Amino acid sequence: MSIAASFEIEYLQYLDESGTLLGEDAPAFARDVRALVDAYKLMCFTRVFDGKAIALQRTGKLGTYASCLGMEATYVAIGSALTEDDVFAPFYRDYGAQFQRGVKPREVLLYWGGDERGNDFSGPAHDFAWCVPIATQCLHAAGAALAFKIRKEPRVALATVGDGGTSKGDFYAAINAGGAFALPLVVVVVNNQYAISIPRAQQTAAKTLAQKGIAAGIESVQVDGNDLVAMHVALDHAIKRARHGHGASLIEAVTYRLSDHTTADDARRYRSEDEVTAAWEREPIKRLRAYLQGMNAWTDAEEKDWLAECARRVDAEIDAYLETRAPPVTAMFDHTYAELPLDLERQRADALATAKG
Amino acid sequence: MPQINLIEGITLALAHEMARDPAVVVLGEDVGVNGGVFRATVGLQQKFGAERVIDTPLDEAMIAGLAVGLAAQGMRPVAEAQFEGFMYPMIDQIASHAARMRTRTRGRLTCPAVFRAPWGGGIHAPEHHSEAIEALFTNIAGLRVVIASSPGRAYGLLLAAIRDPDPVIFFEPKRIYRQYKEDVADDGEALPLDVCFVLRDGWDVTLVTWGAQVKETLEAADALAAEGIRAEVIDVATLKPLDFDTIHESVKKTHRCVIVHEAPYTGGFGGEIAARLAEHALYDLHAPVERVAGYDVPMPLYKLEMNYLPNVARIVAAAKRALAAG
Ligand SMILES: Cc1ncc(C[n+]2csc(CCOP(=O)(O)OP(=O)(O)O)c2C)c(N)n1
Numbered sequence A: 001m002s003i004a005a006s007f008e009i010e011y012l013q014y015l016d017e018s019g020t021l022l023g024e025d026a027p028a029f030a031r032d033v034r035a036l037v038d039a040y041k042l043m044c045f046t047r048v049f050d051g052k053a054i055a056l057q058r059t060g061k062l063g064t065y066a067s068c069l070g071m072e073a074t075y076v077a078i079g080s081a082l083t084e085d086d087v088f089a090p091f092y093r094d095y096g097a098q099f100q101r102g103v104k105p106r107e108v109l110l111y112w113g114g115d116e117r118g119n120d121f122s123g124p125a126h127d128f129a130w131c132v133p134i135a136t137q138c139l140h141a142a143g144a145a146l147a148f149k150i151r152k153e154p155r156v157a158l159a160t161v162g163d164g165g166t167s168k169g170d171f172y173a174a175i176n177a178g179g180a181f182a183l184p185l186v187v188v189v190v191n192n193q194y195a196i197s198i199p200r201a202q203q204t205a206a207k208t209l210a211q212k213g214i215a216a217g218i219e220s221v222q223v224d225g226n227d228l229v230a231m232h233v234a235l236d237h238a239i240k241r242a243r244h245g246h247g248a249s250l251i252e253a254v255t256y257r258l259s260d261h262t263t264a265d266d267a268r269r270y271r272s273e274d275e276v277t278a279a280w281e282r283e284p285i286k287r288l289r290a291y292l293q294g295m296n297a298w299t300d301a302e303e304k305d306w307l308a309e310c311a312r313r314v315d316a317e318i319d320a321y322l323e324t325r326a327p328p329v330t331a332m333f334d335h336t337y338a339e340l341p342l343d344l345e346r347q348r349a350d351a352l353a354t355a356k357g
Numbered sequence B: 001m002p003q004i005n006l007i008e009g010i011t012l013a014l015a016h017e018m019a020r021d022p023a024v025v026v027l028g029e030d031v032g033v034n035g036g037v038f039r040a041t042v043g044l045q046q047k048f049g050a051e052r053v054i055d056t057p058l059d060e061a062m063i064a065g066l067a068v069g070l071a072a073q074g075m076r077p078v079a080e081a082q083f084e085g086f087m088y089p090m091i092d093q094i095a096s097h098a099a100r101m102r103t104r105t106r107g108r109l110t111c112p113a114v115f116r117a118p119w120g121g122g123i124h125a126p127e128h129h130s131e132a133i134e135a136l137f138t139n140i141a142g143l144r145v146v147i148a149s150s151p152g153r154a155y156g157l158l159l160a161a162i163r164d165p166d167p168v169i170f171f172e173p174k175r176i177y178r179q180y181k182e183d184v185a186d187d188g189e190a191l192p193l194d195v196c197f198v199l200r201d202g203w204d205v206t207l208v209t210w211g212a213q214v215k216e217t218l219e220a221a222d223a224l225a226a227e228g229i230r231a232e233v234i235d236v237a238t239l240k241p242l243d244f245d246t247i248h249e250s251v252k253k254t255h256r257c258v259i260v261h262e263a264p265y266t267g268g269f270g271g272e273i274a275a276r277l278a279e280h281a282l283y284d285l286h287a288p289v290e291r292v293a294g295y296d297v298p299m300p301l302y303k304l305e306m307n308y309l310p311n312v313a314r315i316v317a318a319a320k321r322a323l324a325a326g
């Protein structure tokens, strides 16, 4: 008997739960205080936004909202690793990445507030909009990457997908295309341990989600998704490879969804308080703060001021959202086609007449 | 007799049939421990175990394909799509296999599976959670397509769907899941899958509808009644195969027909009913058939969804146009 193929999955972590830098081989980024503080501030901003969005939903001012609580390091790292020219294909809780790309909090709120104008956001016009049909965005990123390859553009397409999403054919097809065509594609699996109520262990018998990329023939790694430094290093490597024609990769970011699945969910039905309490020990913001404070790069006073500033900025965005007038009835006909066909004009008139009573 | 709402009618039918027939299994995302995102399968896993109430990995093509395999080998799968907007990946398995298993094997293999999903708009849900997609399935030969619109009909029609020897698409109008309660006996009595239900007798105009629009259509009938107009209201319930005779009998009496559905107008199932009226009932009609439907645009996000869905005013206006003509 001989071995036809063998593989290993590396696990990347630099900052442990307590914010201590592990090992001797720390990357230069771990000493880049300015970049780390910027990332930390964005993580805090994302969390403040998240809390206020949930509160808006609870008071009836927002529809169902998908929280990103606990996943801030993963998303903020993605946002800072991409350039504006790259294409981002998010799923639905990627705000920490999107804010860095210019998406405004008010636009996130518009989307969950039932208004398509949220999808016409201020981020790069080539970025894909939020994607609710699970894992379908992975193929869009692969298609975008194929376009870059055909046109010989030094651009990268990055898709995010959940742990649940890795069960779907679209995900497998996308990473397979990434391997088969050697695409400038990076797929980040945001493994937050649950797909609504289904725990990660029930989603697949595979030991890691990263190893699914091995079957697709692409470089694959598992990363502590709550460790901003590790996420940065993994993304930087994968994006550079993609940009320089070395093909696609998969990053499994191991994190935890500290919130309910969405505001329509009650996670107490399917997971224990103890498990959630333990997960709070590993959350990303606390650990990065401890690391920064250990380097005297962040003070309690700065923390207090910055959180107040986040609250002020988010409140201003919420006001802008709440002040946005509902779209006119006829908006549902706009953009159905490049130009409104004659056949639809009659229906548009009917909708308008009905709305006027 | 317990007072239950529509979604409890679903749960009751599933529990009844699982207890009666060990071949019945329920599978889908979050249907087990969580009891379904709408609570349709609540308590079933505790009662019947995780082998019969199966929390699946996340892939609708997989769920549908597993259901085909289960059904072909003597099980009675009830597969759930969490929302109708996530049924699209199931269509390959449903159209290419479930619907034609019996035909292509000359009856050697069959597919007694139920594919159920919450259906339609009006609950302020996110994108892709509010579509009315029944017409995608009514054009697939070999399927039954059923939409329940009351607690009692949810119970009786779902029992019938599970017992039916062929594949059934079973839609549940989520907007009226909890609209009201009524007495439903857990007597295991299935309702027929080949009849329309006449919900109100009338002689001036026939209002034909299904799903959540039954609510608005009955309200429109009330509004018309206040003006002395007696509308007959028909809940089609089983769109395919269609009980056209019940609709035709009504139109012979009223000579006027309004069809109401929330799916888009073009290619909506109302077009099929209108075509049959043109073929078989033209001389019974005193006015052109009216259709009140969703518009031919993607279902808008929730700020505009109520402007998209047919409402009482549009139904009443259509009925009056029909009454004024001829
Ligand atoms: C095709 C499809 N099926 C079902 C759903 C309903 N749904 C929304 S989120 C979700 C779980 C997704 O889990 P995961 O991929 O792990 O991402 P997470 O939400 O945990 O970030 C499901 C089943 C959907 N949006 N799309």
Ligand SMILES: [Mg+2]
Residues within 6 Å of the ligand: A162, A163, A164, A190, A191, A192, A193, A194, A195, A196
């Ligand atoms: Mg998940």
